[in-house]
Amino acid sequence: MTTAKDKYQKVAYYPGCALEGTAHSYxxxxxxxxxxxxxxxxEVKNWNCCGAMEVKNIDPKLQTYLxxxxxxxxxxxxxxxxxxxxxxxxxxxxxxxxxxLAHDPTSVEVVDRLSQKAxxxxxxxxxxxxxxxxxxxxxxxxxxGLKQRLKGSLQGLKVAxxxxxxxxxxxxxxxxKDKGPGTxxxxxxxxxxxxxxxxxxxxxxxxxxTACCGGAHTLSDSDTSTKLVLNILRTxxxxxxxxxxxxxxxxxxxxxxxxxxxxxxxNQPTKVKILYFTQLLGLALGLSPRxxxxxxxxSDSLAFLREKGIA
Amino acid sequence: xxxxxxxxxxxxxxxxxxxxxxDGVDVSGHWSTFIQxxxxxxxxxxxxxxxxxxxxxxxxxxxxxxxxxxxxCTVNAINPEFNPRHWIYLVRIGxxxxxxxxxxxxxxxxxxxxxxxxxxxxxxPEGVMKAxxxxxxxxxxxxxxxxxxxxxxxxxxxFQHGKIEEGRVMQRFFKRTGxxxxxxxxxxxxxRMLRHLPVGMLTKLGLATLVAPRTSGWSGARAAIEEYVxxxxxxxxxxxxxxxxxxxxxxxxxPATAGEGARS
Numbered sequence: 363m364t365t366a367k368d369k370y371q372k373v374a375y376y377p378g379c380a381l382e383g384t385a386h387s388y389x390x391x392x393x394x395x396x397x398x399x400x401x402x403x404x405e406v407k408n409w410n411c412c413g414a415m416e417v418k419n420i421d422p423k424l425q426t427y428l429x430x431x432x433x434x435x436x437x438x439x440x441x442x443x444x445x446x447x448x449x450x451x452x453x454x455x456x457x458x459x460x461x462x463l464a465h466d467p468t469s470v471e472v473v474d475r476l477s478q479k480a481x482x483x484x485x486x487x488x489x490x491x492x493x494x495x496x497x498x499x500x501x502x503x504x505x506x507g508l509k510q511r512l513k514g515s516l517q518g519l520k521v522a523x524x525x526x527x528x529x530x531x532x533x534x535x536x537x538x539k540d541k542g543p544g545t546x547x548x549x550x551x552x553x554x555x556x557x558x559x560x561x562x563x564x565x566x567x568x569x570x571x572t573a574c575c576g577g578a579h580t581l582s583d584s585d586t587s588t589k590l591v592l593n594i595l596r597t598x599x600x601x602x603x604x605x606x607x608x609x610x611x612x613x614x615x616x617x618x619x620x621x622x623x624x625x626x627x628x629n630q631p632t633k634v635k636i637l638y639f640t641q642l643l644g645l646a647l648g649l650s651p652r653x654x655x656x657x658x659x660x661s662d663s664l665a666f667l668r669e670k671g672i673a
Numbered sequence: 674x675x676x677x678x679x680x681x682x683x684x685x686x687x688x689x690x691x692x693x694x695x696d697g698v699d700v701s702g703h704w705s706t707f708i709q710x711x712x713x714x715x716x717x718x719x720x721x722x723x724x725x726x727x728x729x730x731x732x733x734x735x736x737x738x739x740x741x742x743x744x745x746c747t748v749n750a751i752n753p754e755f756n757p758r759h760w761i762y763l764v765r766i767g768x769x770x771x772x773x774x775x776x777x778x779x780x781x782x783x784x785x786x787x788x789x790x791x792x793x794x795x796x797x798p799e800g801v802m803k804a805x806x807x808x809x810x811x812x813x814x815x816x817x818x819x820x821x822x823x824x825x826x827x828x829x830x831x832f833q834h835g836k837i838e839e840g841r842v843m844q845r846f847f848k849r850t851g852x853x854x855x856x857x858x859x860x861x862x863x864x865r866m867l868r869h870l871p872v873g874m875l876t877k878l879g880l881a882t883l884v885a886p887r888t889s890g891w892s893g894a895r896a897a898i899e900e901y902v903x904x905x906x907x908x909x910x911x912x913x914x915x916x917x918x919x920x921x922x923x924x925x926x927x928p929a930t931a932g933e934g935a936r937s
Contacts, residue, residue, distance in 0.1 A: 574785035657869035
């Protein structure tokens with residue numbers, strides 16, 4: 363029988379639009395961590411936007427179609443069984459499309475019609491399994507496997523793990539979660555805690571793991587987003603965190619952007635650093651700060667990481 | 674008092690008599706405060722169907738008013754006026770005039786899906802908020818919200834090229850909503866972003882704002898999407914009776930419209 367461990371050694375990689383832009387450091391650190399762990403990533407050919415929140419707001423079925431095209435290419439053109447998306451938005455949308463295509467005949471009809479007209483294979487539910495970068499490392503390597511490959515340590519770095527909205531909600535599109543020991547929890551996710559803990563971090567008790575950063579309106583209703591982000595930053599600091607670890611480009615850039623905005627516009631400065639969990643893992647795996655793109659973040663953590671002896 | 678009855682005790686719906694004697698008993702002052710008799714006759718009986726015809730609103734009829742949505746709501750926690758349960762109730766009974774009181778904040782839903790996670794009846798309140806925002810715009814009650822403008826700018830690029838480039842989306846959004854890029858916090862953010870970036874990376878970012886990234890072989894998908902969008906727009910206009918509304922408005926405006934027609 364093929365185990366998750368075997369299946370995840372070589373997966374189709376779907377970076378998504380944000381990872382080619384503002385979240386370049388997430389893209390870079392994900393690929394570098396994969397290399398350091400000996401996991402193979404093959405980028406999805408000619409991929410398109412998953413539809414994000416924006417297309418879903420215009421028409422949810424169009425979002426389903428856009429996401430299905432990515433999965434169709436991975437399944438039919440690339441013959442891959444697993445698609446890995448590090449972006450919470452992409453991951454969520456592919457999972458949602460998978461769910462809709464398995465349960466809603468209208469979605470199936472719309473996707474089939476659009477795929478035929480666009481001239482590519484129609485995606486059939488079940489052809490691929492969509493996973494997040496967290497699943498990929500958790501099941502492909504695991505905490506023990508990670509420990510064996512460590513070249514450094516996060517040295518007791520105090521981390522608040524921030525998972526955001528799209529990784530766990532709504533529950534029904536993640537049928538593999540909440541299945542007991544070894545699986546992810548939608549109520550209190552822990553994969554990031556587990557991995558960073560294995561790499562030597564101390565995870566603080568952070569009650570806002572799945573709170574919302576207001577990413578949907580980061581530019582269209584900035585004051586609301588700043589309030590939500592400031593609450594997250596302050597709560598992390600109050601919990602004793604030196605760093606907030608992220609797993610989503612929208613959350614990450616939202617936290618960075620509104621940390622600056624809160625400071626400049628509302629005179630509410632906060633000190634907590636913001637890093638992608640893959641950047642932290644990469645450092646523990648012996649990669650240099652440049653290799654994991656620490657210099658590309660807005661949140662300037664280089665001096666701090668050096669002082670802690672991590673970089 | 675249940676939230677949907679709170680409109681009864683708004684100041685404008687109360688009467689207090691300074692001097693009032695009822696059946697020989699003096700009930701002046703506080704004891705003479707009455708809720709005014711009212712007749713609600715302007716229900717929009719089609720409202721639930723109209724919302725259900727828009728994407729996201731399909732399950733609105735399933736709500737049994739438990740309040741889990743409002744209780745879990747991210748936006749409600751910072752603005753108590755933002756109350757999905759209340760709006761869902763109003764949609765179901767067709768109290769359009771009450772909904773219109775909140776027309777300028779409904780679009781502020783952040784789509785965190787906490788409501789959808791909590792809802793025991795699969796109403797998908799997040800979807801209902803989106804349907805309601807669309808409804809307000811389609812019926813002409815509000816101008817497109819900043820969020821809708823953002824969705825459009827974003828989606829246009831996806832439909833056109835298959836993918837987006839964030840810098841372009843941001844520039845176009847600021848332009849279309851008439852905001853300046855010259856804001857201190859934004860400049861500070863860009864400064865911090867550029868601080869450690871190597872020149873090659875800067876050139877790449879700069880180029881991306883000029884030359885849009887695109888998915889190759891996208892033209893077939895683009896045509897399919899455009900056709901679908903057009904078809905769905907037509908379907909929604911019909912579900913909301915918009916064409917009939919416009920015809921009726923034209924008839925009401927009668928002579929003036931005819932006059933303008935003659936001139937042009």
